[in-house]
Amino acid sequence: xxxxxxxxxxxxxxxxxxxxxxxxxxxxxxxxxxxxxxxxxxxxxxxxxxxxxxxxxxxxxxxxxxxxxxxxxxxxxxxxxxxxxxxxxxxxxxxxxxxxxxxxxxxxxxxxxxxxxxxxxxxxxxxxxxxxxxxxxxxxxxxxxxxxxxxxxxxxxxxxxxxxxxxxxxxxxxxxxxxxxxxxxxx
Amino acid sequence: xxxxxxxxxxxxxxxxxxxxxxxxxxxxxxxxxxxxxxxxxxxxxxxxxxxxxxxxxxxxxxxxxxxxxxxxxxxxxxxxxxxxxxxxxxxxxxxxxxxxxxxxxxxxxxxxxxxxxxxxxxxxxxxxxxxxxxxxxxxxxxxxxxxxxxxxxxxxxxxxxxxxxxxxxxxxxxxxxxxxxxxxxxx
Numbered sequence: 001x002x003x004x005x006x007x008x009x010x011x012x013x014x015x016x017x018x019x020x021x022x023x024x025x026x027x028x029x030x031x032x033x034x035x036x037x038x039x040x041x042x043x044x045x046x047x048x049x050x051x052x053x054x055x056x057x058x059x060x061x062x063x064x065x066x067x068x069x070x071x072x073x074x075x076x077x078x079x080x081x082x083x084x085x086x087x088x089x090x091x092x093x094x095x096x097x098x099x100x101x102x103x104x105x106x107x108x109x110x111x112x113x114x115x116x117x118x119x120x121x122x123x124x125x126x127x128x129x130x131x132x133x134x135x136x137x138x139x140x141x142x143x144x145x146x147x148x149x150x151x152x153x154x155x156x157x158x159x160x161x162x163x164x165x166x167x168x169x170x171x172x173x174x175x176x177x178x179x180x181x182x183x184x185x186x187x
Numbered sequence: 188x189x190x191x192x193x194x195x196x197x198x199x200x201x202x203x204x205x206x207x208x209x210x211x212x213x214x215x216x217x218x219x220x221x222x223x224x225x226x227x228x229x230x231x232x233x234x235x236x237x238x239x240x241x242x243x244x245x246x247x248x249x250x251x252x253x254x255x256x257x258x259x260x261x262x263x264x265x266x267x268x269x270x271x272x273x274x275x276x277x278x279x280x281x282x283x284x285x286x287x288x289x290x291x292x293x294x295x296x297x298x299x300x301x302x303x304x305x306x307x308x309x310x311x312x313x314x315x316x317x318x319x320x321x322x323x324x325x326x327x328x329x330x331x332x333x334x335x336x337x338x339x340x341x342x343x344x345x346x347x348x349x350x351x352x353x354x355x356x357x358x359x360x361x362x363x364x365x366x367x368x369x370x371x372x373x374x
Contacts, residue, residue, distance in 0.1 A: 039224075148353075149343045155339045
């Protein structure tokens with residue numbers, strides 16, 4: 001018996017490769033019939049929301065494991081910078097594994113996902129704000145811009161791996177250096 | 188009479204606000220009946236492709252107007268840097284006006300859009316490569332990473348404006364500074 005979670009995982013893997021894959025293709029990827037897929041998910045939107053939930057769980061775990069709340073509260077520059085680098089490295093992995101969920105427009109229509117997104121984003125904003133106050137990040141940029149820049153660069157990570165533009169081994173360094181010091185030669 | 192192009196423009200404006208808007212909502216936004224919308228576009232995918240084409244025309248115009256090919260060929264650091272800054276400023280506007288097209292998965296299924304995307308991207312890659320050789324950009328990053336980072340940051344621009352996180356007046360500076368020198372305090 002293929003569980004609901006196994007179907008979601010298999011569908012996600014397929015959608016990471018081809019975001020427009022049909023429900024028939026997703027059933028095939030999960031090794032179930034279309035009838036079974038439809039018994040679990042009334043339609044594409046319901047499956048998309050299940051994938052979004054999985055991605056948010058992974059994101060939440062990344063924030064917990066990096067200890068972002070404690071680091072932000074500490075005010076300690078060295079600790080904040082180490083946590084920020086740790087977090088970016090983990091988020092690069094998450095962006096690769098949950099790439100489809102990063103830009104799926106369907107996720108915006110689910111109020112529960114949106115509410116949880118805001119709670120998770122608030123924890124990151126607190127870390128970026130603490131980093132600005134501790135002198136780790138420039139303090140002349142809106143903290144929400146910093147957060148949106150990280151999100152954008154993670155899409156860059158996802159695409160770089162998806163299209164084979166960058167070696168997996170190099171992508172974290174590229175993300176962290178671009179975020180902290182940019183791509184300019186005279187940094 | 189509402190022309191096909193007017194419908195595409197009105198639909199794009201609506202989709203920028205709500206990427207999941209229904210075909211009925213798009214017809215309403217364009218001030219036409221659903222029957223008229225369907226006479227122009229057999230379905231959502233056809234409308235999406237028309238929006239993608241419009242976005243690519245705008246992108247191509249941005250590359251032409253910035254003179255990226257000439258700047259890349261010149262090898263002149265000052266000219267390359269000025270062109271790069273000009274291009275980023277224009278692309279920030281394009282990202283705002285064509286935001287929906289930046290992350291619409293449906294565009295990947297159209298071979299013509301994909302082929303044109305690759306031709307346009309190649310012109311940007313040539314500019315980034317020239318910038319690396321001229322000492323404007325760091326030369327230890329794959330040029331395709333640089334391109335993907337720009338694309339990601341443009342999504343950050345789009346979202347920052349869409350959610351009201353950043354003032355329109357500030358967003359170009361934030362994009363250019365983040366791209367060239369990063370968000371770190373010790374740049």
